[in-house]
Amino acid sequence: MATLNLIDVKKSYGKDEVIHGVNFDIHDKEFVVIVGPSGCGKSTLLRMMAGLETVTAGEIKIKDRRVNELEPMERNIAMVFQNYALYPHMSVFDNMAYSLKIAKLGKAEIKARVDNAAKLLQLSEYLKRKPRQLSGGQRQRVAMGRAIVRKPDVFLFDEPLSNLDAKLRVQMRLEIKKLQRDLGVTSVYVTHDQVEAMTLGDRLMVLNGGYVEQFGSPIDLYERPASLFVAEFIGSPSMNIIDGHAADGVVELVNGVRLPGSSEVAGAVKAGIRPEHLSLDPAGVIAIRKGVAEQLGSSTLVHGTLDGSDIAISVALPGVHREEQLDDVMCFSVMEQGLHLFSADGKRV
Amino acid sequence: MSGMVEKKGKAAWLVHLGLILGILVVCFPIYLAFIASTVSSGDLVRPPMPLLPGEHFIANYKEALFSGVNTPVWNMLLNSTIMALGIAIGKIIISLLSAFAIVYFRFPLRNVFFWLIFLTLMLPVEVRIVPTYEVVANFGMLNSYSGLILPLVASATATFLFRQFYLTVPDELAEAARVDGAGPMRFFVDILLPMSRTNIAALFVILFIYGWNQYLWPLLMTTDPDMNTIVMGIKQMFPSGDDLPNWPVIMATALLAMLPPVLVVVLMQNLFIKGLVDTEK
Amino acid sequence: MDKRVTFSGWWLPMLLILPQLLITAIFFFWPAGQAIYQSAFMPDPFGLKTQFVGWDNFTFLFEDEYYLASFKTTAIFSLLVTALSMGVALWLALMADRIIKGSGTYRTLLIWPYAVAPAVAGVLWLFMFRPNVGLMSWYLDKVGYDWNHVLNDGQAMGLVVVASSWGRISYNFLFFLAGLQAVPKSVIEAAAIDGAHFWHRFRTIVFPLLAPTTFFLLVVNVVYAFFETFGVIHTITSGGPQQSTTIMVYKVYSDGFVGQDLGSSAAQSVVLLLIVGMLTIVQFKFIERKVHY
Numbered sequence: 001m002a003t004l005n006l007i008d009v010k011k012s013y014g015k016d017e018v019i020h021g022v023n024f025d026i027h028d029k030e031f032v033v034i035v036g037p038s039g040c041g042k043s044t045l046l047r048m049m050a051g052l053e054t055v056t057a058g059e060i061k062i063k064d065r066r067v068n069e070l071e072p073m074e075r076n077i078a079m080v081f082q083n084y085a086l087y088p089h090m091s092v093f094d095n096m097a098y099s100l101k102i103a104k105l106g107k108a109e110i111k112a113r114v115d116n117a118a119k120l121l122q123l124s125e126y127l128k129r130k131p132r133q134l135s136g137g138q139r140q141r142v143a144m145g146r147a148i149v150r151k152p153d154v155f156l157f158d159e160p161l162s163n164l165d166a167k168l169r170v171q172m173r174l175e176i177k178k179l180q181r182d183l184g185v186t187s188v189y190v191t192h193d194q195v196e197a198m199t200l201g202d203r204l205m206v207l208n209g210g211y212v213e214q215f216g217s218p219i220d221l222y223e224r225p226a227s228l229f230v231a232e233f234i235g236s237p238s239m240n241i242i243d244g245h246a247a248d249g250v251v252e253l254v255n256g257v258r259l260p261g262s263s264e265v266a267g268a269v270k271a272g273i274r275p276e277h278l279s280l281d282p283a284g285v286i287a288i289r290k291g292v293a294e295q296l297g298s299s300t301l302v303h304g305t306l307d308g309s310d311i312a313i314s315v316a317l318p319g320v321h322r323e324e325q326l327d328d329v330m331c332f333s334v335m336e337q338g339l340h341l342f343s344a345d346g347k348r349v
Numbered sequence: 350m351s352g353m354v355e356k357k358g359k360a361a362w363l364v365h366l367g368l369i370l371g372i373l374v375v376c377f378p379i380y381l382a383f384i385a386s387t388v389s390s391g392d393l394v395r396p397p398m399p400l401l402p403g404e405h406f407i408a409n410y411k412e413a414l415f416s417g418v419n420t421p422v423w424n425m426l427l428n429s430t431i432m433a434l435g436i437a438i439g440k441i442i443i444s445l446l447s448a449f450a451i452v453y454f455r456f457p458l459r460n461v462f463f464w465l466i467f468l469t470l471m472l473p474v475e476v477r478i479v480p481t482y483e484v485v486a487n488f489g490m491l492n493s494y495s496g497l498i499l500p501l502v503a504s505a506t507a508t509f510l511f512r513q514f515y516l517t518v519p520d521e522l523a524e525a526a527r528v529d530g531a532g533p534m535r536f537f538v539d540i541l542l543p544m545s546r547t548n549i550a551a552l553f554v555i556l557f558i559y560g561w562n563q564y565l566w567p568l569l570m571t572t573d574p575d576m577n578t579i580v581m582g583i584k585q586m587f588p589s590g591d592d593l594p595n596w597p598v599i600m601a602t603a604l605l606a607m608l609p610p611v612l613v614v615v616l617m618q619n620l621f622i623k624g625l626v627d628t629e630k
Numbered sequence: 631m632d633k634r635v636t637f638s639g640w641w642l643p644m645l646l647i648l649p650q651l652l653i654t655a656i657f658f659f660w661p662a663g664q665a666i667y668q669s670a671f672m673p674d675p676f677g678l679k680t681q682f683v684g685w686d687n688f689t690f691l692f693e694d695e696y697y698l699a700s701f702k703t704t705a706i707f708s709l710l711v712t713a714l715s716m717g718v719a720l721w722l723a724l725m726a727d728r729i730i731k732g733s734g735t736y737r738t739l740l741i742w743p744y745a746v747a748p749a750v751a752g753v754l755w756l757f758m759f760r761p762n763v764g765l766m767s768w769y770l771d772k773v774g775y776d777w778n779h780v781l782n783d784g785q786a787m788g789l790v791v792v793a794s795s796w797g798r799i800s801y802n803f804l805f806f807l808a809g810l811q812a813v814p815k816s817v818i819e820a821a822a823i824d825g826a827h828f829w830h831r832f833r834t835i836v837f838p839l840l841a842p843t844t845f846f847l848l849v850v851n852v853v854y855a856f857f858e859t860f861g862v863i864h865t866i867t868s869g870g871p872q873q874s875t876t877i878m879v880y881k882v883y884s885d886g887f888v889g890q891d892l893g894s895s896a897a898q899s900v901v902l903l904l905i906v907g908m909l910t911i912v913q914f915k916f917i918e919r920k921v922h923y
Binding site: 361364365367368371372375376378379381382385393394395396397398442443444446447449450451453454455456457459462465466468469470473475476477478479480481482483484485499500502503508523527532533534536558561562564565568569580581583584596599600603606607610611613614615618621622625626 | 636637638639640642643644646647649650651653654655656657658659660661662663664665668718721722725726728729732736737738739740741742743744745746747748749750751753754755757758762763764765768769796799800801804808853857858860861864865879882883886887892895896899902903906910
């Protein structure tokens, strides 16, 4: 039953505050992903949970116990680092066994645990090798194994897949997800890759400039982004944002197109429409002048401008559409629930 | 200028010839010393001296090793070995530790200490020789191994080398060790030291030669012939008056004096070159 | 440059740095302080007590023609040692770089003299040039050249220069060879295709690219000639004849230990200290510049 709670956690370097009061509760066995652009403070936050950075203010609790002053080892956490941080002079076995040796476990117990983890991660035949004799994916597994053998209360992942090539990244992503489910260990995972975040997390926390923008399930974040930042950050290709004006339940975009909006909103707004929420409709009000079309196979991305303006806009059409077969100007309608409105200061309205 | 551009045929032979000539010139003094160590004293006072080995090889080396002039050469070899090992190992140990402290900790006066050590780069022992001698004499360390070794043990070079190396070790390794439950000393012994072993070995080669070849310091420090090191002891083998020096024995001693460091350089050539390049930049 | 992660606590790092600090303080700063302190005192004629004389030791020093001569001797000696050892080494390195096969063997055969102590090198060269009976002096006599470095200033200087340069060739050779091998082959090949001959290629392409190595060796060799050649001079000439091979370091030793003139010796140490300081600054400027390459 490992829960993790952050209560108004702040971090300052000298006078610079980089984390401005973060609150959240992570349930037992939950997989939470912290996502945000580089420099948003996500790694710092993770390292504070690990005990590698001091906590300036607030409280971190693991299993309802305050851990602010505890050494990393005493917190019973395990961490997987971006560059794996394997000890280069030790064999795979010794790398995994190191923490257990320090904890003075018996030889038989250490061997049993390492063998078990190695089997789980398909590393059994590599136990005698040095890290430099392994491929990137195998090193990644060793780093995971090192975390597993300790039977920690919490796993902390610091962008563990960013050094792998694209194909391997997808494969390891699935393995991590499966492993976390099977082991049932509460996990916090930091990444800047929103696809990784969406696919891995039970819940996602979007961090921006040391503030939490939104914390919720991936679908929540996708369907109801709480801010312009989240709207643009989550989803690929990213959301189209168009300036507009709302009045009497109607939103008028800058190029004069009128869309049905909410009656509660009035004044200057930013209208957001995901590329996949625009559907080809000869009767649609949104006319788009074609620029280039990118063939992705399963869908076609059309980049163009709102007809009669120079506002860039992208549309995702399902299936294959040859560029030369597409009309120069196409009309689209917005799917139900497809229009998001944000106030001038970026809040969802 | 090799590769494609290399000249073929005659020009290549000229290059080889030039190199061989260079090597012969460089090696000639040693060859002559070897010849001199295999003949009798008499052969050397009647010029020109022979250019082929004589029959006194065993006799000369035996005399050098077991009786010498002031003290048997084996004794000087022993002193040199102790001094060279003491300097090399001592420097490596104190530098490993101080570099670890400077790189991995934040503590009061850290920068001040750093600069104090740094300044010693500018003070070769030859410059501060007289006052250093007085300090050592005050401690009663004349004619002792500690007097031979300690003043030469502190040097910024080794500390800098290890500092540079530690800085290239990824930060995450220390963090991983902390997460694994290792304290600073455990991290140092289990992870940092094994990772530094090539650097340590390379530095050892250079420092051993440095220690072995010390001349001025042992010359001042050791008035007792039993404490002489071999490099400084050779000069002591020359008679002070008009007597003729015993050249065969002196040359045998000179060859014995250069043998250990030369072997170290030739056998550990790659470490030696690495050490040289590391310490000189 | 600092590490991100650090271990906490201050007594452990203090303990770790203590051995080096102690030795540095006792054998570096105390003696250096002593040298500066002593340079301001002079013993009375009977050697019973010393008295404060301020700058007098320095004033005397720079009025002492022997000291000024040692300046000149040091300059000439360093210049010759640096030029000779670097010149020969560059020549050998250029040749070794031109061959593909066997350059490793040549390297092995050329680097080991580095391990021969200057004092031992001194003995070897002294042996060859013993007046009348040494192999070289005997052959020189045969061709009508009278060799006696015990009496002849120039010959004495020549002998200590050659003996000091000898072992140094290895060192310079290694660095020159490494520098040459770092010159991109494509540049050389391009120049060769452009029709540049060996000497022209060397002058216009290789030498400029070798400039950092050359400058580095220049500084290092001057430092070597200043301080580490004591053994050569002590074994071959003991500074003679008539102080013609007395370099500054040798004078510190002979005035301080043989002459027992501690005040003057200390003042000389201070002067040397300043020279080393300047050389170190030059070296650091160079390293700084190297970073920008």
